[in-house]
Amino acid sequence: MVRLNELVSWSNNLLQVDEYQDYCPNGLQVEGRAEVRRLISGVTASLALIEAAAAAGADALLVHHGWFWNGEDARVVGMKQRRLKRLLESGISLLAYHLPLDGHAELGNNTRLGRVLGFTTEGRFGKGPGGGMAVFATLPQPMSGTELAAHIGQRLGRVPLHVSGGDRPLRRVGWCSGAAQGWIDQAAALGLDGFISGEVSESTVHAARELGIDYFAAGHHATERYGVQALGDHLAGKFAIDHQFVEIENPA
Ligand SMILES: [Zn+2]
Structure with a gap:
């Protein structure tokens, strides 16, 4: 008690x-x-x-x-x-x-989502203390966008919406749970090959294609x-x- x-x-x-x-x-x-x-x-x-x-x-x-x-x-x-x-x-x-629960370095949604996906956080970006709430990692091995979508679907039990940003292997990806699709610009500016969040906006699809970054909407609930x-x-x-x-x- x-x-x-x-x-x-x-x-x-x-x-x-x-x-x-x-x-x-x-x-x-x-x-x-x-x-x-x-x-x-x-x-x-x-x-x-x-x-x-x-x-x-x-x-x-x-x-x-x-x-x-x-x-x-x-x-x-x-x-x-x-x-x-x-x-x-x-x-x-x-x-x-x-x-505060999205951003916490040990217990937070983004750190824990990384563990579920099998990715080790290398750095942070976006808004928030300690370098930002969003995180990025180098994938254990390069994957195609289709392969990463399948991996996310298998780990989260929900097939993500995937928008291709180009036909090349993905090496470094970022993620931020919930409705962080607006941070795709920052993810692209960091040179990441892919970005995972929960939700998608109509404009996210164009941003992914034009910025050359794969986008994965893996579910607001599922990522949190x-x-x-x-x-x-x-x-x-x-x-x-x-x-x-x-x-x-x-x-x-
Ligand atoms: Zn949320």
Whole structure:
């Protein structure tokens, strides 16, 4: 068992939340029970995840996508009311870590996505402290774009959308989880042969072709499943609490 306050302050320090300019509050978003024995983690604080956490007897829910985004309607009505009501009724605390969980060098989404893909991070770029949240690596061996797409599909269990940037082997690739497709310019400027993110925009396809860099949209959800699991496992070990990741399937 750990006090909620202790769990939150440990996590906030570990993830250096004050170093990031984010679009949502990081850390404790909704306060529930004062003590935590069972932690459930998931990618997004959807109603389905809250229901699963309540059914599992969770004291706290740890997510990458929490609530209270900049610019959203502040009123507690509709979908937001139903989510919040269910959470408060269950006494479950909501802890959310967004950009700090993308960027963390050990537990972050990008470091962990690299491990899942079997790539060792060599450097960082993009926005964020410590050189940026996005990372790059030299592939264990050069691959064609088609081969890398198949490799990503096999490791993530989801076939990526692949845009070819030219007919040559890929040697160095970058990646950044979620909706970082806009960083394809920076990836190309670094001389990378490929860039992997979660989502794709119409303009990304033209950018890939014209900049000569292969692009892989591997899924926002699929690329952001790993940081929250790593953080949950870390907290379970540190504080001797139960932790379980709940996958709410999402094709986007
Ligand atoms: Zn995201």
